[in-house]
Amino acid sequence: MSLTAAAAGLWKSYQGTPVLKGCSFAFDKSGIYILTGQNGSGKSTFLRICALLEKPDQGEVRYLSDGGKALRNDIQLKRRITLVLPKVGVFNTTTFKNILYGLKIRGMKKEDREKRANEILEFVGLLHKKDQNAFTLSSGETQRLGIARALAIGPEILFLDEPTASVDRGATEAIEEIILNLKKKSSSIIVIATHDRGQAEKLADCLMVMEDGRIITG
Amino acid sequence: MGYLLKGFREAFGLMLHLNPELLGIIVLSLTVSCTALLIATAFGLPLGALVGLKRFPAKGVVISAINSFMGLPPVVAGLFIYLMLSRSGPFGFMGLLYTPSAMIIAQTVLAFPIITALCHSAIVSVDPVIRQASATLGATPLQVTAAVIREARYGIMSGVMAAFGRVIAEVGAILIVGGNIAGYTRVMTTTIALETDKGNFELAIALGIVLLALSLLLNLGLHVIQRKGMRGAGG
Ligand SMILES: Nc1ncnc2c1ncn2[C@@H]1O[C@H](COP(=O)(O)OP(=O)(O)OP(=O)(O)O)[C@@H](O)[C@H]1O
Numbered sequence A: 001m002s003l004t005a006a007a008a009g010l011w012k013s014y015q016g017t018p019v020l021k022g023c024s025f026a027f028d029k030s031g032i033y034i035l036t037g038q039n040g041s042g043k044s045t046f047l048r049i050c051a052l053l054e055k056p057d058q059g060e061v062r063y064l065s066d067g068g069k070a071l072r073n074d075i076q077l078k079r080r081i082t083l084v085l086p087k088v089g090v091f092n093t094t095t096f097k098n099i100l101y102g103l104k105i106r107g108m109k110k111e112d113r114e115k116r117a118n119e120i121l122e123f124v125g126l127l128h129k130k131d132q133n134a135f136t137l138s139s140g141e142t143q144r145l146g147i148a149r150a151l152a153i154g155p156e157i158l159f160l161d162e163p164t165a166s167v168d169r170g171a172t173e174a175i176e177e178i179i180l181n182l183k184k185k186s187s188s189i190i191v192i193a194t195h196d197r198g199q200a201e202k203l204a205d206c207l208m209v210m211e212d213g214r215i216i217t218g
Numbered sequence B: 001m002g003y004l005l006k007g008f009r010e011a012f013g014l015m016l017h018l019n020p021e022l023l024g025i026i027v028l029s030l031t032v033s034c035t036a037l038l039i040a041t042a043f044g045l046p047l048g049a050l051v052g053l054k055r056f057p058a059k060g061v062v063i064s065a066i067n068s069f070m071g072l073p074p075v076v077a078g079l080f081i082y083l084m085l086s087r088s089g090p091f092g093f094m095g096l097l098y099t100p101s102a103m104i105i106a107q108t109v110l111a112f113p114i115i116t117a118l119c120h121s122a123i124v125s126v127d128p129v130i131r132q133a134s135a136t137l138g139a140t141p142l143q144v145t146a147a148v149i150r151e152a153r154y155g156i157m158s159g160v161m162a163a164f165g166r167v168i169a170e171v172g173a174i175l176i177v178g179g180n181i182a183g184y185t186r187v188m189t190t191t192i193a194l195e196t197d198k199g200n201f202e203l204a205i206a207l208g209i210v211l212l213a214l215s216l217l218l219n220l221g222l223h224v225i226q227r228k229g230m231r232g233a234g235g
């Protein structure tokens, strides 16, 4: 295990309405964490804060290196983790270039990043869609592209916000397969928000429920 | 009808023989308008992006000001720049009046609000999830901004082309500050106005055809770009 994370006493309100109310949780072992909870309970908010996209009103997310040293929340740390958003947010260009983006901004060499992008596309079964404009992908393919784009950068902690919402059974299984393969391949932390009970049972090493602005484990 | 036919015949003659006067006028028109466009984009795109992506006080006022300047009548712009550059004006000492530089300044002033406003609207219409997505992939704030601008590229290109269409066809400002001096500051539109006035139709018609062809080409380009940008609507 290289990188671990802990959310401590997170509070977050939107327009005066509290969403997170002193929410704490430690991601300290590798494996798959499943986060469930009602619509609007604050799952996405929690994931955005954990992935350092948003700041909490109170509390903090602490990242620790393998030596147990607390890391600063700077761009170096942000580049070791990633969050796949429920609306993936694909760029208006080819599938291939979408995958390359995260590698390019890290300054990876051209051959290296193209080799890596090809491997990842193969891994998620999208190699045949490589040169297609990403806007023309189906929703299932778009979700897979979102995951592939995230995997390309080799995150040590991967957050997935409803990776299989609005995706049919077959594509859902394909995505679950990708996630299980990833778990086998790397010993990283994977956190998934989902409403799919079956998926939760199939994937979870640890079940978390968001209730009244806090996380309880089941 | 005779003079019309004669005019067209002679106009085609000028074009076929690549008449040096005709060519000189076309080249100057394109040089002035393209330079103005380049300068206007260099300032308008960053300003449009700033207004689109950052929060600051009186932002609404800035947007309204830019939008109203979009409709600035060319003659008014011409008058204003004339007053600035004329011998007794604040910048008179630079001796720019009745030079191509003055014409570039005038067209930059006309193009700048158009490019700024259209860049701004192209950038704010980029799906906000793009910003988040690039941030999750490890982009620095500057790289996030670059990603958003890249997503808006087709809208930005249409904006630049719209501004080009406006300045290349504009006559008021360029006539006032350029003075329509033969072989020096005469461009397509001012030549058409002058030669028509004098009853010399062949050069006017030839330039009219070139302007029309340019505008057709421009519209074709706009159409292609907008179609490419449209793919964004489905995502
Ligand atoms: N940027 C925002 N501005 C205002 N309110 C927000 C914002 N983001 C979230 N909220 C509100 O916070 C609450 C929690 O939202 P969140 O998206 O975290 O819920 P969720 O558990 O992910 O729900 P779902 O299961 O529907 O995805 C909701 O009531 C939502 O309206």
Ligand SMILES: [Mg+2]
Pocket (backbone or CB within 6 Å): A043, A044, A045, A086, A161
């Ligand atoms: Mg959600």
